[in-house]
Amino acid sequence: MSSQRQRVALVIGAGPVGALAALSLHRRGWDVEIWEARDDPRGMEASKMTNLRSINLNISARGLEAMRSVDPTLAETMINESIPMASRMIHHLDGHTEAQAYDPIHGWHSNSISRPVLNQRLVEALPLEIKMRFNTKLSRLDLHSRKAYFTEHGEEEEVKDFDLIIGADGTWSKVRQEMKRVERVNFSQEFISHAYIELHMPPDPTKAGGFKMEPNHLHIWPRHSFMLIALPNKDGSFTMTLFIPFEEAKRLDTRDGALAFFQEHFSSAIDLMGKERLLDDLERNPRGNLVTMNVNPSTWRSHVVLLGDAAHSMVPFYGQGLNCGLEDVRVLNSYLEQHHIGSTATAPLGRTDPELSMALETYSKDRDADLRAICTLALNNYTEMRSHVLSPLYQFRRHLDYVLERLLPSKPEGELSLTNPFPTRKVRGWTSLYEMVTFRADIGYAEALRREKWQREVVSWAGEIAAIGLVGGIGVMSWLLFRQWER
Amino acid sequence: MSSQRQRVALVIGAGPVGALAALSLHRRGWDVEIWEARDDPRGMEASKMTNLRSINLNISARGLEAMRSVDPTLAETMINESIPMASRMIHHLDGHTEAQAYDPIHGWHSNSISRPVLNQRLVEALPLEIKMRFNTKLSRLDLHSRKAYFTEHGEEEEVKDFDLIIGADGTWSKVRQEMKRVERVNFSQEFISHAYIELHMPPDPTKAGGFKMEPNHLHIWPRHSFMLIALPNKDGSFTMTLFIPFEEAKRLDTRDGALAFFQEHFSSAIDLMGKERLLDDLERNPRGNLVTMNVNPSTWRSHVVLLGDAAHSMVPFYGQGLNCGLEDVRVLNSYLEQHHIGSTATAPLGRTDPELSMALETYSKDRDADLRAICTLALNNYTEMRSHVLSPLYQFRRHLDYVLERLLPSKPEGELSLTNPFPTRKVRGWTSLYEMVTFRADIGYAEALRREKWQREVVSWAGEIAAIGLVGGIGVMSWLLFRQWER
Numbered sequence: 001m002s003s004q005r006q007r008v009a010l011v012i013g014a015g016p017v018g019a020l021a022a023l024s025l026h027r028r029g030w031d032v033e034i035w036e037a038r039d040d041p042r043g044m045e046a047s048k049m050t051n052l053r054s055i056n057l058n059i060s061a062r063g064l065e066a067m068r069s070v071d072p073t074l075a076e077t078m079i080n081e082s083i084p085m086a087s088r089m090i091h092h093l094d095g096h097t098e099a100q101a102y103d104p105i106h107g108w109h110s111n112s113i114s115r116p117v118l119n120q121r122l123v124e125a126l127p128l129e130i131k132m133r134f135n136t137k138l139s140r141l142d143l144h145s146r147k148a149y150f151t152e153h154g155e156e157e158e159v160k161d162f163d164l165i166i167g168a169d170g171t172w173s174k175v176r177q178e179m180k181r182v183e184r185v186n187f188s189q190e191f192i193s194h195a196y197i198e199l200h201m202p203p204d205p206t207k208a209g210g211f212k213m214e215p216n217h218l219h220i221w222p223r224h225s226f227m228l229i230a231l232p233n234k235d236g237s238f239t240m241t242l243f244i245p246f247e248e249a250k251r252l253d254t255r256d257g258a259l260a261f262f263q264e265h266f267s268s269a270i271d272l273m274g275k276e277r278l279l280d281d282l283e284r285n286p287r288g289n290l291v292t293m294n295v296n297p298s299t300w301r302s303h304v305v306l307l308g309d310a311a312h313s314m315v316p317f318y319g320q321g322l323n324c325g326l327e328d329v330r331v332l333n334s335y336l337e338q339h340h341i342g343s344t345a346t347a348p349l350g351r352t353d354p355e356l357s358m359a360l361e362t363y364s365k366d367r368d369a370d371l372r373a374i375c376t377l378a379l380n381n382y383t384e385m386r387s388h389v390l391s392p393l394y395q396f397r398r399h400l401d402y403v404l405e406r407l408l409p410s411k412p413e414g415e416l417s418l419t420n421p422f423p424t425r426k427v428r429g430w431t432s433l434y435e436m437v438t439f440r441a442d443i444g445y446a447e448a449l450r451r452e453k454w455q456r457e458v459v460s461w462a463g464e465i466a467a468i469g470l471v472g473g474i475g476v477m478s479w480l481l482f483r484q485w486e487r
Numbered sequence: 488m489s490s491q492r493q494r495v496a497l498v499i500g501a502g503p504v505g506a507l508a509a510l511s512l513h514r515r516g517w518d519v520e521i522w523e524a525r526d527d528p529r530g531m532e533a534s535k536m537t538n539l540r541s542i543n544l545n546i547s548a549r550g551l552e553a554m555r556s557v558d559p560t561l562a563e564t565m566i567n568e569s570i571p572m573a574s575r576m577i578h579h580l581d582g583h584t585e586a587q588a589y590d591p592i593h594g595w596h597s598n599s600i601s602r603p604v605l606n607q608r609l610v611e612a613l614p615l616e617i618k619m620r621f622n623t624k625l626s627r628l629d630l631h632s633r634k635a636y637f638t639e640h641g642e643e644e645e646v647k648d649f650d651l652i653i654g655a656d657g658t659w660s661k662v663r664q665e666m667k668r669v670e671r672v673n674f675s676q677e678f679i680s681h682a683y684i685e686l687h688m689p690p691d692p693t694k695a696g697g698f699k700m701e702p703n704h705l706h707i708w709p710r711h712s713f714m715l716i717a718l719p720n721k722d723g724s725f726t727m728t729l730f731i732p733f734e735e736a737k738r739l740d741t742r743d744g745a746l747a748f749f750q751e752h753f754s755s756a757i758d759l760m761g762k763e764r765l766l767d768d769l770e771r772n773p774r775g776n777l778v779t780m781n782v783n784p785s786t787w788r789s790h791v792v793l794l795g796d797a798a799h800s801m802v803p804f805y806g807q808g809l810n811c812g813l814e815d816v817r818v819l820n821s822y823l824e825q826h827h828i829g830s831t832a833t834a835p836l837g838r839t840d841p842e843l844s845m846a847l848e849t850y851s852k853d854r855d856a857d858l859r860a861i862c863t864l865a866l867n868n869y870t871e872m873r874s875h876v877l878s879p880l881y882q883f884r885r886h887l888d889y890v891l892e893r894l895l896p897s898k899p900e901g902e903l904s905l906t907n908p909f910p911t912r913k914v915r916g917w918t919s920l921y922e923m924v925t926f927r928a929d930i931g932y933a934e935a936l937r938r939e940k941w942q943r944e945v946v947s948w949a950g951e952i953a954a955i956g957l958v959g960g961i962g963v964m965s966w967l968l969f970r971q972w973e974r
Contacts, residue, residue: 184678184776184778185676185678186675186676186677186678187674187675187676188673188674188675188676188677189672189673189674189675190673190675191671191672191673289671291671
């Protein structure tokens with residue numbers, strides 16, 4: 001007796017993940033609405049947008065594949081808006097620099113893009129059929145009766161009769177908070193003891209493209225317990241971020257202290273950033289927190305799914321926060337496809353839809369291992385970026401990876417498709433962890449982590465065998481020498 | 488220029504932990520207020536109180552020592568209100584029972600006490616100088632300006648000018664929620680996939696004390712993936728709890744299903760509980776969640792400290808939730824003593840007090856390891872109670888512990904005192920984990936866990952050495968026999 005009814009989705013949050021999720025469901029034939037607490041970014045000038053959230057993003061294979069899976073032109077737009085970064089540029093304490101290519105074999109690179117620009121382009125790509133409401137905040141959610149309440153200028157508005165609510169509302173997600181009231185949600189949040197402070201290197205109009213440093217790199221000043229990084233912008237400026245323990249950051253609270261700190265550790269950067277601007281930034285800009293969050297399950301019945309930071313906040317050191325969030329959309333879409341979730345609702349309005357429920361539950365169960373893996377990898381990569389990159393042993397391991405990869409190349413075991421989100425279930429051949437995480441959208445994060453553990457063990461055995469061989473060789477030589485001497 | 492000002496503490500929650508904390512600070516000379524969302528339990532009849540929260544508590548050394556440290560008569564009151572439990576009484580599937588003494592060496596026991604009675608006695612012990620407000624809920628907290636807002640019948644009341652707020656407001660603590668807004672609080676909540684359902688065994692007036700089973704035991708019906716337990720009450724009844732996976736609990740949703748389930752697994756309990764009452768309880772009573780929560784830090788500046796379930800919710804299988812919460816009060820008090828935090832405020836009102844801040848920070852840092860340890864131990868003990876108690880290997884290990892403990896007894900290395908909350912920093916001699924956790928308030932939980940790991944390793948080495956000895960022995964004997972046979 002069920003009449004033909006189109007499925008309705010409410011997407012909370014019009015950030016990159018929310019916008020892509022909305023477009024993906026719209027393409028599936030759903031009736032989609034987006035609700036966003038901030039301003040409408042469409043048609044906004046670049047200068048105004050930078051006030052929103054100036055941080056740069058690093059978009060690579062997973063993010064691009066996710067966009068391609070919904071609309072190939074989207075990925076092209078973003079590539080045009082971004083600056084390729086083919087290597088890390090290490091700035092040593094004595095001022096000399098050293099480029100470490102991310103992928104010397106294939107020449108793959110990641111891309112620096114302004115968050116507001118990426119967000120604007122994504123929202124502008126949404127068709128008019130998707131209803132969009134800005135400056136309207138989700139104030140509460142009654143998940144049992146499926147009613148959402150939004151406030152705009154103190155006025156409350158009720159929205160009901162939706163099938164699915166998508167929580168793409170970020171690290172401090174309201175949807176997640178409401179889901180935790182009705183479901184046994186395992187949840188953890190863990191801060192690192194380091195803060196981040198955003199800084200800026202303005203362009204120099206006399207230089208090509210305005211860049212004061214070579215643009216096609218992710219610049220790093222690794223100083224063991226802290227580091228400074230710089231990502232290039234289209235206008236010739238660099239967005240810089242200082243990561244530093246909260247305890248140490250107290251040294252930056254006075255202008256004299258801050259200058260002394262920079263002269264000691266980052267003297268090569270002071271002139272490039274401009275001393276007064278640098279000290280102003282250090283004085284004014286907040287000390288941001290860095291948190292890892294894990295959520296499981298990330299879905300509730302057929303009614304809720306959390307995507308992006310709402311489901312997995314991670315520290316930014318692998319450049320995967322955005323990529324993973326966009327990948328959520330691609331993977332979720334593949335589960336909807338595999339469970340034949342079309343545009344027509346099969347359950348009466350307000351009832352749990354058993355097929356959609358099963359699709360979401362399976363998505364959450366399968367995705368959890370990948371989300372945990374990338375959160376762990378992102379934490380580990382902080383030590384790598386601020387310290388290991390300086391170690392000869394790390395350099396040796398990197399070169400060993402490239403040599404082994406040339407000997408035993410690893411190839412995708414199938415094409416990414418709507419029904420096969422990760423065709424390479426078991427990685428064969430040799431491939432560096434960085435490559436698997438950043439450039440290989442055909443491999444899930446958990447598999448990348450598993451494979452790297454195995455590769456690390458192999459290297460360690462090989463080292464032991466080599467050491468035994470060396471000791472044995474020295475023994476044999478000593479014996480031969482001794483015999484010769486005896487004669 | 489600071490005038491003599493008495494320190495002011497707001498205690499949120501008049502449960503056992505909040506009441507003891509209030510009394511402890513009052514004895515320290517502080518001005519103390521308690522705010523509680525529920526009814527005033529003073530003078531309430533026992534029958535009315537059971538509606539509040541009927542669950543039984545298991546009070547043992549740590550809880551009693553904590554009360555003794557504030558007021559020795561309190562501990563005596565509780566012992567008089569409780570029923571000693573000297574052993575686990577295992578109810579096997581075939582109906583036969585088997586007592587496993589908790590401590591065959593010293594004869595130590597734990598005590599079953601009704602939660603409402605314990606709570607009532609504690610609140611009644613508070614002197615009139617402690618201002619108490621009931622039916623008033625903390626609605627929000629501005630921790631920076633140090634203002635608390637309470638609501639009663641929709642009316643909001645502001646309370647300001649306090650030095651310290653004590654969050655003793657349980658698992659879903661509002662104080663913790665507000666603290667998480669202003670501080671980087673590491674937090675995790677993890678549910679087990681099992682529910683609990685409360686049941687009841689009424690007294691039989693024809694029996695001595697009304698008890699249908701022997702009263703001085705914690706009764707357990709261990710059935711591997713689930714279990715039923717019973718704790719005695721003063722009125723001759725038993726409070727029973729069924730622990731069961733949520734998935735399996737669906738079998739209890741119909742009366743027929745529930746009866747079949749009980750006939751299959753707990754037939755010996757049906758008549759004792761009364762079939763109709765049992766089926767009514769199973770139909771009516773909610774399926775409760777069991778959650779583990781860890782919070783770190785549990786303090787903020789000199790202004791907030793979380794105690795009890797607000798700081799460490801644990802599953803109930805070690806009977807330590809209450810004991811640990813009361814111990815928090817004793818340990819916190821010892822840090823206040825060691826940091827010379829008297830009754831007179833040394834910082835101007837509204838400012839952070841550096842000494843109190845240091846005392847709280849040190850408390851939080853040191854206490855964290857113990858809280859994590861008991862949360863882990865409580866989780867592990869579920870498997871022990873519902874399954875291991877049936878295993879011969881477990882029985883062997885228990886007896887081995889007693890033999891070794893008689894040979895190498897472990898004694899407290901000092902007296903518990905206000906400045907020395909855990910005199911036994913390193914356990915020497917042999918002692919069972921259960922004894923360390925339940926009967927030895929002189930040992931911190933983390934040390935108990937560490938020592939047990941070591942003891943477990945020793946047993947495992949001994950097993951290996953014995954195995955080698957056995958194999959060697961057989962070898963030698965075979966050789967002798969072979970020689971004899973050769974002759």
